[in-house]
Amino acid sequence: MKDAVILPRDSALPKSANLSPDGTGRTDALREVLSRRYDVLVVGGGNAALCAAISARRSGASVLILEAAPKFYRGGNTRHTRNMRCAHDTATEILTGPYTEEEFWEDLLRVTGGQTDEELARFMIRESKEILHWIVEQGVRWQPSLGGTLSLGRTNSFFLGGGRSMLNALYLTAERLGIEILYDAEVTELDIQDGMFLSATVSYAGREVDVRASTLVAAAGGFEANIEWLKQYWGDVADNFLIRGTPYNRGSMLKMLLNKGVQEIGDPTQCHAVAIDARAPKFDGGIITRLDCVVFGIVVNKHAERFYDEGEDVWPKRYAIWGRLVAAQPDQIAYIIFDEPSLELFMPSLYPPVKADTVRELAGKLGLDPEALERTVEGFNQAVRPGIFDHTILDDCRTEGLIPPKSHWARPIRTAPFYAYPVRPGITFTYLGTRVNKEARMIMADGTPSANMFAAGEIMAGNVLGKGYAAGIGMTIGSVFGRVAGREAARNARN
Secondary structure (H helix, E strand, C coil): CCEECCCCCCCCCCCCCCECCCCCCHHHHHHHHHCCCEEEEEECCCHHHHHHHHHHHHCCCCEEEECCCCHHHCCHHHHHCCEEECCECCCCCCCCCCECHHHHHHHHHHHHCCCCCHHHHHHHHHHHHHHHHHHHHCCCCEECCCCCCCCCCCCEEEECCHHHHHHHHHHHHHHHCCCEEECCCEEEEEEEECCEEEEEEEEECCEEEEECEEEEEECCCCCCCCHHHHHHHHHHHHHHCEECCCCCCCCHHHHHHHHCCECEECCCCCEEEEEEECCCCCECCCHHHECCCHHHCEEECCCCCECCCCCCCCHHHCHHHHHHHHHCCHHHCEEEEEEHHHCCCCCCCCCCCEEECCHHHHHHHHCCCHHHHHHHHHHHHHHEECCCCCCCCCCCCEECCCCCCCCCCCCCCCCCCEEEEEEEEEEEEECCEECECCCCEEEECCCCEEEEEEECHHHHHHHCCCCCCCCCHHHHHHHHHHHHHHHHHHHHHHC
């Protein structure tokens, strides 16, 4: 029988407990934490959750964060991020030029094919201008963009030290503000009645307790690490997917909310999926397994055949389509082929490329038909038309008479040594989620706003991302709607 813990009102906000169930004195510490009444319960531990918790606390609310992962793995996919896309009107010390709200909107419209909630998307873009400064006030620092990282120096701000440093800064701020944090604390049940959150059942330190708070902010990610759930929509091919981020994003919070009457949004087969090194681990390989060299060569499947235009558009607006493209190929495997002049034009993967002195030898090392790969490479080379190569713009180096074409950055692959990377679909996060409004308030199945439930981050990203992706937008969604969710949850609690 689980313990029913009803939190009494307590305005005192002592220093964050930062509890993990393997810590000493956990029983007394747990009793101390759960003996207080919290205005806002935040479920999740990544960027969206931290922004929500900090925003709520700065609005005067008492806040408890429940993170299902151990402390070392806290933060979900945020640990693997590098940058965030925000609108800004002028160049700054770390951004090379302006990126207007309208240009941001046009970029989002292009990558989603119009499958986005325009009102929410434009709201997010407008709010992102303030996030650039607000996030710095929470301890996060920026740095100039790195070389070979998708040419994002004008549109995206890079975190000093990467995603883990950004995350650590937010946690430090949360702790200093007196926000309580429980690690290894998994929500296993929600009590929701008529659109109102009443309590959450939490598994912690071998016990199950009912935690009650005035408002709920769900920021627990998508279901990308739940292979069986992915297989419901993708079939057995999902067994060959690699999960770039945390193994803890299994979608349990999302499923509970949808089962309790929250309105869903998004296509369950749509996701942020990129081509990553096929030698990466099943889970948590992170950004160092991503490959950004597609535009510098050709991509072939297991039959040594090309299957898509590698130079369709600038890489930041197309890199996230390649996971789905590879997923559609036989055995969900493909190979990026390029030669010596392209080797140092991109940031390499954690794993070295496969190297050979001839295309035929390269095919043998990859397990491909040597004649078929030679035929594909030579056919591509003959179709290339001369131009002025410039990977920072849509240049005039293209193919002619080739299907599929390569629209830009097409150069013959003739200079030894030759290189290849094997790639598989790398799933970052899924787009099926909870519908929200501009207050980040969840919408129930009957169309009415929830009385006291809010959502931020990947769990509601489908409101903005119907399909497609542009670099850094995931962090924008998390930061903007996290800040809004925390602010509105605090206001809701006061009322």
